[in-house]
Structure formats: C-alpha cells, structure tokens
Amino acid sequence: MSLLDTLREGLSDVESRGLTRRRRTAETPCAAHMNIDGRDIVGFASNDYLGLAAHPALVDALAQGARRYGAGSGGSHLLGGHSRAHVQLEDDVAAFCGSFVDAPRALSFSTGYMANLATLTTLAGRNTTLFSDALNHASLIDGARLSRADVQIYPHGDIAALAAMLDACESDAKLIVTDGVFSMDGNVAPLAELLALAERHGAWLVVDDAHGFGVLGPQGRGVLAQLALRSPHLVYICTFGKAAGVAGAAVIAHETVIEWLVQRARPYIFTTAAPPAVAHAVSASLAIIASDEGDARRAHLASLIERTRGLLRATRWQPVDSHTAIQPLIIGDNETTLALAARFQAEGLWVPAIRPPTVPVGTSRLRISLSAAHSLDDLARLEAALGRIATGDEA
Ligand SMILES: Cc1ncc(COP(=O)(O)O)c(C=O)c1O
Incomplete structure (x- = not known):
C-alpha cells in the first residue's frame, strides 16, 4: 500500500471512531465574545483564564517590544538571538515565583511544550527512573519518552501506589513528574505529599503549572506558592x-539546574529564540498578574467558578473535584459528547468536546473553561443552555 493509501485509511478510521479534530477559525481576538467560523459566540474554550490575551496594555507592550527589538530574534539563544527582553523576563519570573528554592533562576522558552521536553530530556537519562502521573500532559509524556529514562506511570494522584513504586526502585536517579493542575480535569496534584515522598526517596519533583500559574497562589504566583512548598529538589x-495571555514558558529552579539546561537542553539550544517583543509583553503581563487588577480578576474568576459548579450540580452531570477554571462534564462516548457540543454551539456557546487521546477512552467530555473575561450575563447564557440541553435526549 502506498503511504497516501495508508494515510487515507488512517483518516477514515479516525472519522469512523468519532475522533476527527477540526480547527475553528477565530476572526476576532481571544475574548469571551468572539467570531468563530463566521458566527458570534460566547467562548468557553480558551485557557485565557484572566482575560489578558487581548488586554490593551499587553497589545501595547507587544507593539512597543517590536519597535524596540524588531519582529524576530534572528537566532538561537546561544547564537545571537538572546536579547535584553529575554534577560528581563527571566529575572522577572524568577523573582515572581522562585521562592520555592534558594538561588532561583529562570530560563525562558518559546512554548511550554518545548520547556517540558527540555526539562525532562536534560534532567533524566538512561540511568534515571522517571515516575509520571497517568494523566500528565502530552508534552511531559513526550519528554519522558525522549529522555530514554525508565518510565514508570503511577495511577493518577495515587500517593500509596507511587510510594510502593519508589520503595521498589533501585535507581540512584529518580524524577517524579506531574501537572500542577491537570489540564482536562482541573484538579490539583497532591503536591505536598509528592514532595514529601520525593524528599524521603532522594527524588526530584518536576511540576508543570501551565494551568495554575497566574491564577493560583498569592498574586497568582502558582501552585507551589499556594501550598508554600520549598525544596532544592x-x-x-x-x-x-x-x-498570562501571551506565549512562551519558563523553567524555574536552582541556578545550577538552569545552567545545566543552558548547556545541554537540545530544545533550548537548537531552536530560534522567541521574538523579544513576546518576552517584553510577558513581562508586562507579569506586572498585571501581580497587581491589584490581577487580584480583582482572580476574585471575579473564583466567583464564576463557584457559580458554575452550582449550575452543574443542578444538572444530571455533576461537577468533578475541580475548583479551578477548568470545569469538565464527563460524558463518556465520543458521539454523545460531539452531539452535546453541537447543541451548545447551536445555542451560540463554544463548549469544546475533548476526546481520546487527549483523555482516556470512555471519558470523553465537554470542557468548560472559565475566564475573568466572562460576565455574569455570559454565565446566565451558559445556565440557560445547560438547562435546555441537560433535559435533551442525547445522553
Ligand atoms: C499541562 C500543560 N503543560 C504544557 C502545555 C504546553 O504549553 P504550550 O501551549 O505553551 O506549549 C499545556 C498546553 O498547551 C498544558 O496543558
């Protein structure tokens, strides 16, 4: 069979299992109210939890950064692409959320995916045993695979199971890896227990706080700050x-760890640095996140989260154990989930269907993502739609 035939067969298999993914095109900035595929909708799909993606101050900072530094970085960080804006961002973010370790330093990346690949492939190797939560994000899974470590997957959030695996592990180098807030469930990892286990077994703990940073903890300093955890490991x-509403990522750790990443992390070394203007805009975003405005946005978001949980309790789909902006409705099979997402769409609401492999088979879901950009009126529309759809006959 030719490659094209194989691909066609693969595509029709994906289609027949209700797993085809379709990109929707936004004509407007990321916001609560958007024009998507030519239709005005209220969006409950973005990760723009604080509603900063289209904030005028960040748009200005991006433009100002471009005027000061140009459009592109022009090279990799070690070959000419590292600018004053990257240095400033790294200093800012290390000061903002590095208090979990002495001598904190940050390293910026163009995406979280790259940051995760870099961290795991550089800190773990053939002699490492890497313990990974069963529901970790794909970028951590890929980083673990690429690291060539012995990867052991522990059941989601199961401290007892992980303790037994660590007890049985004879490797000297051990790394525990977890999402801080799980991206498709919204729950927070048992980080205090994970850190205690790590310390007891001489392991390191890597926390990917993609969904907690900016939202959780004092001034949005993230999940480690929320739990006041501290450790050199x-x-x-x-x-x-x-x-943060912009783009990119940072790894924060003891300065020696970061220097090792600079020297050895292939996803850091062999790629063009993100545009300095982006780093400049992220620094402006950190200032908003840490400000009274950031507090007000987090307070509004927190009230939307609790209201939404109340709405879900009134439906036959109960809320899951999430007190973050991610509020999934677990439906089960792909067809029903897609049919329900289409019903929301017909009501002018974008509530995305999430299917395998993003989530385990049989747990397809609608993922409601809340943002400080949502108004109480937006939530009232969600409530009305939920009321109508929950009494429908799709599920
Ligand atoms: C938990 C988690 N980690 C990492 C990433 C990757 O971050 P980025 O989108 O910046 O590549 C995502 C989502 O995209 C995520 O949900």
Missing part, C-alpha cells in the same frame, strides 16, 4: 500562553 515550569 523542586523544578517548576510555568507557561505564558494561558493565564
């Missing part, structure tokens, strides 16, 4: 394309 990854 912690590595923290935050992303800037979600609550």
Whole structure:
C-alpha cells in the first residue's frame, strides 16, 4: 500500500471512531465574545483564564517590544538571538515565583511544550527512573519518552501506589513528574505529599503549572506558592500562553539546574529564540498578574467558578473535584459528547468536546473553561443552555 493509501485509511478510521479534530477559525481576538467560523459566540474554550490575551496594555507592550527589538530574534539563544527582553523576563519570573528554592533562576522558552521536553530530556537519562502521573500532559509524556529514562506511570494522584513504586526502585536517579493542575480535569496534584515522598526517596519533583500559574497562589504566583512548598529538589515550569495571555514558558529552579539546561537542553539550544517583543509583553503581563487588577480578576474568576459548579450540580452531570477554571462534564462516548457540543454551539456557546487521546477512552467530555473575561450575563447564557440541553435526549 502506498503511504497516501495508508494515510487515507488512517483518516477514515479516525472519522469512523468519532475522533476527527477540526480547527475553528477565530476572526476576532481571544475574548469571551468572539467570531468563530463566521458566527458570534460566547467562548468557553480558551485557557485565557484572566482575560489578558487581548488586554490593551499587553497589545501595547507587544507593539512597543517590536519597535524596540524588531519582529524576530534572528537566532538561537546561544547564537545571537538572546536579547535584553529575554534577560528581563527571566529575572522577572524568577523573582515572581522562585521562592520555592534558594538561588532561583529562570530560563525562558518559546512554548511550554518545548520547556517540558527540555526539562525532562536534560534532567533524566538512561540511568534515571522517571515516575509520571497517568494523566500528565502530552508534552511531559513526550519528554519522558525522549529522555530514554525508565518510565514508570503511577495511577493518577495515587500517593500509596507511587510510594510502593519508589520503595521498589533501585535507581540512584529518580524524577517524579506531574501537572500542577491537570489540564482536562482541573484538579490539583497532591503536591505536598509528592514532595514529601520525593524528599524521603532522594527524588526530584518536576511540576508543570501551565494551568495554575497566574491564577493560583498569592498574586497568582502558582501552585507551589499556594501550598508554600520549598525544596532544592523542586523544578517548576510555568507557561505564558494561558493565564498570562501571551506565549512562551519558563523553567524555574536552582541556578545550577538552569545552567545545566543552558548547556545541554537540545530544545533550548537548537531552536530560534522567541521574538523579544513576546518576552517584553510577558513581562508586562507579569506586572498585571501581580497587581491589584490581577487580584480583582482572580476574585471575579473564583466567583464564576463557584457559580458554575452550582449550575452543574443542578444538572444530571455533576461537577468533578475541580475548583479551578477548568470545569469538565464527563460524558463518556465520543458521539454523545460531539452531539452535546453541537447543541451548545447551536445555542451560540463554544463548549469544546475533548476526546481520546487527549483523555482516556470512555471519558470523553465537554470542557468548560472559565475566564475573568466572562460576565455574569455570559454565565446566565451558559445556565440557560445547560438547562435546555441537560433535559435533551442525547445522553
Ligand atoms: C499541562 C500543560 N503543560 C504544557 C502545555 C504546553 O504549553 P504550550 O501551549 O505553551 O506549549 C499545556 C498546553 O498547551 C498544558 O496543558
């Protein structure tokens, strides 16, 4: 069979299992109210948790950064692409959320995916045993695979199971890797228990806080700050394309860890540095996140989260154990989930269907993502649609 025939067969298999993914095209900035595929909708799909993606101050900072530094970085960080804006961002973010470790330093990346690949492939190798939560994000899974470590997957959030695996592990080098907030469930990892286990077993703990940074903890400093955790064996990854509303990511750890990444992390070394203007805009975003405005946005978001949980309790789909902006409705099979997403769409609401392999088979879901950009009126529309759809006959 030719490659094209194989691909056609693969595509029709994906289609027959209700797994075809379709990109929707936004004509307007990321916001609560958007024009998507030519239709005006209220969006409950973005990770723009604080509603900063189209914030005028960030748009200005991006433009100002481009005027000061140009459109592109022109090279990799080690070959000419490293600018004053990257240095400033790294200093800013290390000061903002590095208090979990002495001598914190940050390293910026163009995406969270790259940051995760870099961290795991550089800190773990053939002699490492890497313990990974079963629901970790794909970028951590890929980083673990690429690292060539012995990867052991522990059941989601299961401290007892992980303790037994660590007890049985004879490797000297051990790395525990977890999402801080799980991206498709919204729950927070049991980080205090994970850190205690790590310390007891001489392991390191890597926390990917893509969905907690900017939202959780004092001034949005993230999930480690929320729990006041501290250890020299912690590595923290935050992303800037979600609550921060821009793009990119940073790894924060003891300065020696970061220097090792600079020397050895292939996804850091062999790629063009992100445009300095982006780093400049992220620094402006950090200032908003840390400000009274950031507090007000987090307070509004928190009230939307609790209201939404109340709405879900009134439906036959109960809320899951999430007190973050991610509020999934677990439906089960792909067809029903797609049919329900289409019903929301017909009501002018974008509530995306999430299917395997993003989530385990049989747990397809609608993922409601809340943002400080949503108004109480937007939530009232969600409530009305939920009321009508939950009494429909799709599920
Ligand atoms: C938990 C988690 N980690 C990492 C990433 C990757 O971040 P980025 O979108 O910046 O590549 C995402 C989502 O995209 C995520 O949900």
